[in-house]
Amino acid sequence: MRYAILLLGAPYSCQASHSALRFARAVVERGHHLETVFFYHDGVQNAARLAAPPQDEPHLVDAWTTLHSEHGTSLQVCIAAALRRGLLDAREAVRHGKQGHSVEPPFELTGLGQLVDLGLSCDRLVTFGP
Amino acid sequence: MRYAILLLGAPYSCQASHSALRFARAVVERGHHLETVFFYHDGVQNAARLAAPPQDEPHLVDAWTTLHSEHGTSLQVCIAAALRRGLLDAREAVRHGKQGHSVEPPFELTGLGQLVDLGLSCDRLVTFGP
Amino acid sequence: MLLHILNRSPAASRVYQQALAAMGPEDRLLLIEDGVQGALPQLVRYFDGLQGRLFALREDLAARGLEGRCEASVQVVDVDGFVDLTEEAERTVSWY
Amino acid sequence: MLLHILNRSPAASRVYQQALAAMGPEDRLLLIEDGVQGALPQLVRYFDGLQGRLFALREDLAARGLEGRCEASVQVVDVDGFVDLTEEAERTVSWY
Amino acid sequence: MTEPTPSDLLVILRHGPHGTNWLREGLDAALVAAAFGRRVSLLFMGEGVTALLRGQQAGPLGQKGTSATLEMLEMYDIETLLVEEAALERFGLTEADLMLPVRRLSAEAISRQPGAHRLVLTF
């Protein structure tokens, strides 16, 4: 089946990111195709490239990147939710006159329309909230 | 009286930052001294220098900076809570081998001990949670 | 006398029970943010026993279209009144 | 048949009421994260009427020291069982 | 009672205005879906019913709130506004208190909604 995940919680504030990652790994191990993880609301914080969690805690930003490289899952971040929370890629930083950026590939800033398409085109969309 | 504020909520996710800012302004207008706003838990997101909210919304990061420059209120951010959430100043970025930074003065990364001292030394500590 | 501050609606969260449990007999309770829903006649019963010690923040009522809907027993204060309440109380305790 | 997913404890949040209100007569409910507290014998009564349709996630029970404490009527599944449940349901609805 | 044609998307709104960003971000999802030609229903549950109250204002720092967005729903052809009847009662509200016409749903009718839509998003 074609799966997608919607993640609405910030890492290191609530368990939603851990739950989503654990579910994501179980889905791909089962042989399903996990097309996309879509990050919305505080979930956009999962794309924060500067996150420096304690070394004895799972590094969630890196874990999403690994999921992408091993299984081709796209990591889509709602651009409107990201901008207001200080998450900009290099291109948006230029557009908003900011020095430096806080999001980088494989995370992609994208519109909310992608979430709706994803939800309607995949067989299963599973949401993890805070 | 000497006041301090503890802010635990992220801007643009809940009203806590708005409430804290509104209260802060009322406190200084009354002639009290607002010594410090301490940012902890998701409140550390108030220091995100890259935040680019819609232009018709209050810009909270800028508003805190204005409060600091007009009233000398120090803006202290719990360093442990900030690091795991991707909020690093230039010095911490170097220490953690990251390119770029997401926090800059007048926000200062500091230890949690400051919060306890503040709470015990000020006349009033008012907490705004998410 | 302490000032307790509650920002969640009793219709949505059980945290109001914790605030009530921790309040001393002279303590006051200020409803802010979504907490101001507790000033509605149908919800104010959750705060029985606080007569004269229950406050709600005017600006948060107004933003939500609730200003004219409060139970009369709830004392409506603006943000300056909020500062007053913190001055008068020995300390504040927030419930969220 | 839909799978509803609840991650909050009925002891702390009223959101379980919304999940229950939105469930059809064949729908299933999976408790995850802090929601697994609802599998405790003293809290499971909030889910009366879901006999045979109430599940709890083993890993979240175990992390909280609750694995041996569940009411027997709650079906405990691991994360692979969670995937099974999503396969079997037409779609999922999350409550948080 | 005749049911309207099922929509593609059910957006469940469970939060009031101003206190959190959930209502705004939920409405944004609904508007985007409608702009892309999807049929969208909104279901206001619990505290979410207060989103529909008349007389809302900007926040004290100039925060926009969400009532202007609600007024645009019709322009986006979002006309199915479902409201949890029990929640209206809990808050002591009647339809006259609301800024838009709504369809009141009994508990039983609510339990049929998630199954009647291809996609359900809860905010």
Place this chain on the structure above:
Amino acid sequence: MTEPTPSDLLVILRHGPHGTNWLREGLDAALVAAAFGRRVSLLFMGEGVTALLRGQQAGPLGQKGTSATLEMLEMYDIETLLVEEAALERFGLTEADLMLPVRRLSAEAISRQPGAHRLVLTF
């Protein structure tokens, strides 16, 4: 009942382990205060009582949890662990289920705690 000497700081813990970061960040505040020589009391309310359950484990991705931190409390001279009696009952727990010795507080005793400390932090 004799009351112990009032502490400087009351930290109220209202969340269980793993689900959110509140418990960890609340305990961190307590430990820092104690390390700086402050007298600290912890009050476990509501869901917070589950923080004390025996037999907790790391999360499935290796998340540490908070039980190891609780075991360090004594080393930091944090010995006043207050627990809401009503919450224990709500969860069906007895003191034998808890990893540390605690003092059970009635509703009336809880209502005296915030006034008996110079600073109260709720997490």
